[in-house]
Amino acid sequence: MIDSLTQPxxxxxxxxxxxxxxxxVPAVSVMDLGIVRDVQWQDDELVVxxxxxxxxxxxxxxxxxxxxxxxxxxxxDRLRIExxxxxxxxxxxxxxxxxxxxxxxxxAPPAETAGGPSPFDRxxxxxxxxxxxxxQSENTERVSxxxxxxxxxxxxxxxxxxxxxxxxxx
Amino acid sequence: MNQQDALFEYLLRLxxxxxILGHRLSEWCGHSPALEEDLALxxxxxxxxxxxxxxxxxxxxxxxxxxxxxxxxxxxxxxDFRNVLLVEQPNGDFAVTMARQFYFDAWHYLxxxxxxxxxxxxxxxxxxxxxxxxxxxxxxxxxxxxxxGDGTEESHRRMQTxxxxxxxxxxELFESDEIDQAMAGEGLGPDLATLQEPWLGLVRxxxxxxxxxLPQPGWAQKGGKRGIHSEHLGYIxxxxxxxxxxxxxxxx
Numbered sequence: 001m002i003d004s005l006t007q008p009x010x011x012x013x014x015x016x017x018x019x020x021x022x023x024x025v026p027a028v029s030v031m032d033l034g035i036v037r038d039v040q041w042q043d044d045e046l047v048v049x050x051x052x053x054x055x056x057x058x059x060x061x062x063x064x065x066x067x068x069x070x071x072x073x074x075x076x077d078r079l080r081i082e083x084x085x086x087x088x089x090x091x092x093x094x095x096x097x098x099x100x101x102x103x104x105x106x107x108a109p110p111a112e113t114a115g116g117p118s119p120f121d122r123x124x125x126x127x128x129x130x131x132x133x134x135x136q137s138e139n140t141e142r143v144s145x146x147x148x149x150x151x152x153x154x155x156x157x158x159x160x161x162x163x164x165x166x167x168x169x170x
Numbered sequence: 171m172n173q174q175d176a177l178f179e180y181l182l183r184l185x186x187x188x189x190i191l192g193h194r195l196s197e198w199c200g201h202s203p204a205l206e207e208d209l210a211l212x213x214x215x216x217x218x219x220x221x222x223x224x225x226x227x228x229x230x231x232x233x234x235x236x237x238x239x240x241x242x243x244x245x246x247x248x249x250d251f252r253n254v255l256l257v258e259q260p261n262g263d264f265a266v267t268m269a270r271q272f273y274f275d276a277w278h279y280l281x282x283x284x285x286x287x288x289x290x291x292x293x294x295x296x297x298x299x300x301x302x303x304x305x306x307x308x309x310x311x312x313x314x315x316x317x318x319g320d321g322t323e324e325s326h327r328r329m330q331t332x333x334x335x336x337x338x339x340x341x342e343l344f345e346s347d348e349i350d351q352a353m354a355g356e357g358l359g360p361d362l363a364t365l366q367e368p369w370l371g372l373v374r375x376x377x378x379x380x381x382x383x384l385p386q387p388g389w390a391q392k393g394g395k396r397g398i399h400s401e402h403l404g405y406i407x408x409x410x411x412x413x414x415x416x417x418x419x420x421x422x
Contacts (some may be wrong), residue, residue: 010204055299056220084223086295088302139372144206152214170302 010039034093095116110169132157176352185225186253192218217303242416255394258337269332271311284360319380341390
């Protein structure tokens with residue numbers, strides 16, 4: 001039983017959550033992706049605020065479940081997962097470590113920061129140059145705006161010829 | 171109509187547009203011209219269904235009668251749906267689907283951009299979330315209008331036919347009735363008429379680049395926002411609602 005004297009520190013809890021993998025991209029954790037927005041005790045109840053990456057992301061409920069399971073395993077029994085929409089999730093919240101892990105896993109991390117030009121201006125722009133996560137070649141082409149999940153686009157490397165996913169910037 | 175009823179109706183319109191278009195796009199799953207397109211159309215559908223849940227859950231909360239997004243989606247009849255006629259039009263060929271999407275995305279983008287500044291923070295946060303998704307929907311559907319319009323003789327012919335056939339459903343997007351006016355008056359949503367010029371600007375510029383000729387603004391087919399739908403909605407609902415109608419309260 002946890003009381004106010006034995007409550008684990010929120011930083012400790014964040015460390016635990018850094019071991020909870022994202023269900024769709026297990027190379028990165030829910031902390032790496034910036035899905036966990038807040039961890040705090042409200043009296044004897046732990047409140048973890050999470051935000052969906054995409055409105056229709058089917059992983060959101062799995063993520064909530066896995067966070068809950070991980071924290072219960074650490075002995076936290078009074079726990080509430082709060083869903084928070086605002087501010088909306090952005091790829092800018094993916095940590096540096098997260099970006100390196102994506103790269104090592106074969107997914108090119110977001111190449112721009114969000115909040116760039118609106119589509120009305122962006123239409124005129126050339127396609128972004130995305131480096132191949134395997135051979136680092138910049139000689140790549142986009143195959144599709146969508147890859148295996150809504151958050152990714154599909155690319156192909158013209159040098160090593162491998163297809164790869166690119167984590168889109170939103 | 172009091173303020174709460176008007177807000178409920180307004181939220182139904184937002185949710186139903188996303189729901190019905192999301193359903194239409196999901197009909198392509200397994201039938202698209204290429205695997206990448208199959209993925210893309212299904213993913214756009216998924217975004218729209220996600221937005222539907224947010225809007226319709228809020229609508230149910232405002233209504234205060236214990237209806238959530240599922241109840242509103244599965245247990246209302248056609249006359250209670252508030253989507254615009256454009257989104258219920260059949261998929262047709264790929265050009266029709268992409269022309270419908272482009273007309274809608276351009277409007278949806280402009281609308282959500284305004285709603286992100288709504289005085290109601292619940293509306294503002296859903297709009298800000300959806301706007302990120304709709305931004306790339308718009309880039310993609312615009313790209314297809316260009317590729318098909320400025321493509322082969324056959325693709326050009328089909329896209330030209332599609333933009334003409336769907337044109338009469340675009341007028342409804344900019345018509346304000348007493349509900350839109352009540353929302354605009356409270357600072358909850360934009361005056362829809364102000365979206366028309368930027369929409370036309372984008373659509374005209376795209377048509378020109380795609381070597382397509384845009385019809386002149388003219389007579390508009392409308393009624394969806396008040397529940398008067400084309401014959402197509404009934405078929406969509408028969409498909410969408412079958413399971414809950416046949417096996418009430420089924421869950422998995």
